[in-house]
Amino acid sequence: MPKPKIGVIGSGRLGTAIARQGSKAGYEVRIANSRGPESLGLMLSVLLPGVVAGTVDEVIGQSDVIVLAIPLNQYKTLKPELFAEKIVIDAMNYWPPTEGAIEEFMNENVTSSEYIQQYLKNARVVKTLNHIAYNELEQHHLSAGDPKRRAMVLAGDDRTAKTVVSELIDAIGFDPVDLGELKNGRKFQPDTKLFNARYLANDL
């Protein structure tokens, strides 16, 4: 099976780090932000050679795996109807100290990714890439089998989607560890021992 096409939404620190690592791992990567593709020309030429810019809608339409790397408080700018059957990596966090409290995410019984899944109802949401510092994506990647290779946990309700995402995680240099259903994402949200911590797959 050919490698899925990756579309990164968000061109901040995390979005550009994911795009670069995905591209280096041989994936076809597109990127978009809210300001439009013309805002990305310089950034692409210097920081992201090989990555293609598009509008948010174009990038979603042209990609198989969509990585959401925008501030969570902007999620309603996404159009749910564009996400049918798409695999979505939710790399966002509900993180009041950095983005402020958001009324609708205050219910502690529901994780932010479950809200995203409800909003993008026909997408197959996998929560991951949210619990690692963006710079560590570029500094801590190691080849498969290296005893020091860091684990990257993920959670989601769709097995096929999780297989595809696990392959991507492996390709960018981390050991994927499936923690089960999407609701288990609560184990690696902010304020948990897995958030921003370094573990080996065997420790988990």
Added chain:
Amino acid sequence: MELGVFSFGDVQRAKDGSLGPTSESVTNLLEAIQLADKVGLDVFGIGEHHTEYFPASSPSTLIAAAAATTKNIKLTSAVTVLSTDDPVRVYQQFATADIISGGRVEIIAGRGSSTESFPLFGYDLRDYDELYAEKLDLLLKINASEDGKVTWEGKFRPALDNVEIVPRPKEKMNIWLATGGNPESSIRAARLGLPITYAIIGGHVSRFAPLVELYHEAARQYKTPNADVRVAIATPGFIAEDAKDAKDTFWKAWSWAMTTLGKVRGFAAPTRDHYDAESNRDGALFAGSPEEIAGRILELHKRIGHTRHIFQMDTGQLPHDKFLKSIELLGTKVAPIVRAALEEEKKKEENAKNAKA
């Protein structure tokens, strides 16, 4: 190469471990700035924060006091959280201090990585980007005005119709942008023709090399008139005579700060392994002996060509006497090594040029 210090006005810790008074942090900070001036450092920055740990909520006031009691050192905010302030007021306050100092005051504008000023002053974090863009636009317009009059209109502040903004310093103030690594910020600074400060709090410092390249490339493409293209680096740092002593002392303070911040922001506390990796070679934590730190500044200079490096030393309730000693060593030991090495390099380059000619 300009060398200096920046601080958020870290409070001291009492013997029982509780936090000391915020008033003490103000007087300590003023003492630190005066010492930095005395030992010949080039710049001192005060970073606006609004917490019991970091009570430096009003940098312009401290800078005005320092302006009156120092001779040569440049005084800057590091940073001014412009998004939640009024650019007119920011300009008036810093311009006043600048006049008192005889032209040594600068502003480093940033969006701020701490967000406590948003609820404090009634701003919405959803407007994070828009607020910053608009307020920066106004601040630059005020600074650029030749006759002191400003006409401006925006969304978050009443419009100005040919309004006089005073006092006016003799020269326009130096305004920098600060960024924690968002690529768009490097482009923004270049587009506006502003010098840029990269705040690097973790990871490898050399990972910022591509962003510096992006900044220079953007400056080449935008060709903004009168652009001031300069790169500064701001990192944690601490100097003691003995390298091991420096690393152990800073570990205690830094890990305490990161653990405290981790509790607020919900991330795991750092380990000593992590610290050791980041306080050596290419790491972002510049803790060590004067020779070691001078070497690391020069190494980084080779890679990214920065012309200013400022260090946040008093983090995690570092004892005030150790903070002062570290400032002294930066001025008396580190700076001479760095200056001599760069001077030597310049001579070599000139000789090479002459040889070619």
